Amino acid sequence: MNWLLRLFLIPGRVRHRWENRKRIKITRGLIETLRSHCQDAEKYGFKNHAVVYNAALFVVLLEQDLSAYSAALYYANTKWHQQFAARGMAVLLYEAAEDVPAVIGRDYRDALRSLGLGDSWIQALNVSATDFNKFRQEHAAFLKRIRNYVGAHREKNALAQLEVHESLDHMEVFRLGAQFSEPLRSLVNFKMALTQYLKHPGVLLREALKTTEGK
Numbered sequence: 001m002n003w004l005l006r007l008f009l010i011p012g013r014v015r016h017r018w019e020n021r022k023r024i025k026i027t028r029g030l031i032e033t034l035r036s037h038c039q040d041a042e043k044y045g046f047k048n049h050a051v052v053y054n055a056a057l058f059v060v061l062l063e064q065d066l067s068a069y070s071a072a073l074y075y076a077n078t079k080w081h082q083q084f085a086a087r088g089m090a091v092l093l094y095e096a097a098e099d100v101p102a103v104i105g106r107d108y109r110d111a112l113r114s115l116g117l118g119d120s121w122i123q124a125l126n127v128s129a130t131d132f133n134k135f136r137q138e139h140a141a142f143l144k145r146i147r148n149y150v151g152a153h154r155e156k157n158a159l160a161q162l163e164v165h166e167s168l169d170h171m172e173v174f175r176l177g178a179q180f181s182e183p184l185r186s187l188v189n190f191k192m193a194l195t196q197y198l199k200h201p202g203v204l205l206r207e208a209l210k211t212t213e214g215k
Contacts, residue, residue: 072088
């Protein structure tokens with residue numbers, strides 16, 4: 001990256017660092033809150049709460065990592081560092097595109113229904129699942145190639161690795177990260193609204209009764 005471009009990026013990078021610092025603080029607090037909820041749900045046998053809180057924590061941790069890779073790409077000053085961050089992001093995106101639909105799959109939906117949530121919640125969840133599945137269908141082949149050759153180094157042919165590495169367009173991976181972050185952020189918002197619902201005394205009482213009946 002030439003020095004003129006670096007100079008041009010300084011104001012934006014300073015602003016991003018400040019905003020990112022606040023976001024990281026909020027995310028860390030959210031992670032600790034969800035961790036506590038997960039542990040309490042498992043401790044007291046609230047199985048449906050445990051499923052929902054686990055999924056929420058999974059998604060927040062994923063978003064944290066995606067944001068970290070995005071920042072690494074944004075601040076990278078050399079081609080090698082740009083591609084290094086892009087390789088890691090590609091692996092994350094490939095795995096996440098498979099894992100997120102599984103995390104919000106049948107068991108998760110059964111938990112929502114058991115908690116008394118209506119069709120509107122399931123329909124909102126279906127929108128997110130559709131977005132993730134579409135992303136996987138459109139970009140899995142591209143991301144898998146990066147993952148196998150230069151991300152996870154599963155390809156044993158070193159010359160083939162170099163070929164993929166040298167042709168890697170880090171901005172394309174960055175663009176896919178931004179695209180993936182949109183449904184991911186919507187899913188985070190969905191789960192935050194859901195966690196507020198789970199705190200309702202009536203919901204907690206119903207789960208407590210189920211736990212007692214199961215003993």
